[in-house]
Amino acid sequence: MDPLIIIRLSEVIDMKKKYIPYTMIAPYFILYIAFGLFPIIFSLAISFTQWDGIGTATFIGLKNYIRTFTQDKFFYQSLGNTTLLLLVNTPIQISVGLLMATLLKDFFKKTRGAFQLINFLPYITTPVAIGIIFQLMFDWKSGVVNGLLNLLGIDSVYWLGNAWASRGVVVIMEIWKGFGYMMIMFLSGLSTIPDELYESSRIDGAKWRHSFAHITIPLLRPIFTFVIVTSVINGFKLFDEPQLLFSSTSQPIGGPDRAVMTVVMRFYETAFNGFEFGYGSALAYCLFIIIAIVSFFLFKFINRESDMA
Template identity: 35%
Template sequence: MQRDQTGDRSRESGVEGSNAADAHLPSPVSRLPSSLRPGFWFALPALAVIAAFFVVPVAAALLLSFTDFDIYAIADVRTLRLTWGANYVRLIHDPRFWTALKNTAYFVVVGGPLSVATSLAAAMLLNTRMLRFKGFFRTVFFLPVVTTLVAVAVVWRYLYHPRFGLLNYGLAWLGFQPVDWLGDPRWAMPAIILMAVWKNFGFNMIILIAGLQSIPERYYEAARLDGAGGARQFRYITLPLLAPTFFFVTIMTMIGYFQLFAEPYVMTQGGPADATLSLVLLMYEEGFRWWNLGFATAVAFALFAIILTATLLQFGVSRLRAQPGG
């Protein structure tokens, strides 16, 4: 806003502009006549796409969640009725919503930390100074990240096969009983978590490696001179200095894991006995299988509210920790 005004004023004093205006002008473009202001036109196409196909639908979703929009409304919009909070009341009384919430929370609370811990372990191994073939190891660990989820979910389904699967074969070799990974309600979610960790750990690993590399080597040298061992170096140097990166990685992983969908869709269809039904899967089923779009958008907004709350909580916790003596 302010920049525009200075731009307009300097226009009056010619293209060269006054020195006073120059001081806080980010670029001479703002000295162009306002009718030419090219920045707006450059940004317009992308902003229009985002406004029309993201902002408007999000606002519409909020409105839809207060209506009984269903398959009849798709055929004839006039049957649409405003029902205010009815969808949200129904949500609270729907046992499948609570099942989906519990399963999603299980995936986030167990799978999230497991993923980040695996990423951190891999990052620390790869950050060892004397290690050779770093690029090779890094590339290999990153490969699952770029693979197509649907395709690798198909592969893992076979690895988890109770009779023919490699996983049970390996477990039998170690002396364990076979497990019906995707058929047993107790094991289906752990199986999905295991696959998710395999698929995702490489992503956070890259970010954590960058974080580790930004810690000055002289801190470790000083600690070694003082006789601190590996564990204490990790506790008193690595962890505190890695904290910002670690925090970023944790938040992003949490937000991503709340949106669990394709894994259960392809591997279990939410089963057995709804043991892997996630919130997004519930939204998909309600919306695109039963066409209860009003109810489905209420599920979507409940998910959004949960993610937002969890994110703010994380920020709160990290701020408390950052305070001295906290």
């Protein structure tokens, strides 16, 4: 064969080898740009407009953001509800998850796998199923919870029709769903702590609670940082469960007196019920700013505590 042809073929093969990796990863970047990056940029652009999703978008500058912080009373109510649920849910989820992880590691070694699966199942259960389950459990007339209260001689409670009772239901629902995830995170952290440290503490006469306080807690600090920050972010994004919990009742969005209306639910109501897509996008970016600020100060606080320790 002609040497020139051989050289040409080798050049073509080398060129194909050079571009094959880019061809293989191209679908990911195309999909990311189409369904990830473009919606982010587009929603930011329409947040400066007044647009109903059909007609022509009218540029109005920062009026949507000014309206959010100066005129929308439901935004502040939803922010207050979200913060309240976050402050109640997060400490309990973390505490229960840590307790379960420690008990499974120290006292249920043979059956730990089964208990891990049982406790983790709520976290992977679809929000629709969770909403239906808690609707049935806390139903005023035929709910299991009111049935148990009646057996104890206590009158039925209108759980989904009372502001504070509905908040309690959402708290219970979120704790039940989320503590299994916390348990898995803490178990992964506990698996990295050397057993020799616990054996040394037992030889020195330390009890279980002392080892837990002086060995387990300090060495789990990176896990605490991760679960606290992610819990705060996910807490501000709370939407599915409370929305579905009241989806089939005669209550307005957010339940009685909008007691469990979160910021994302306010965004949903504005954009998809009121067709104010420009203002809805502004609400979404206001939430993004709030999450970024809270996460920044949370990291600063945790890092300061680590430096002091």
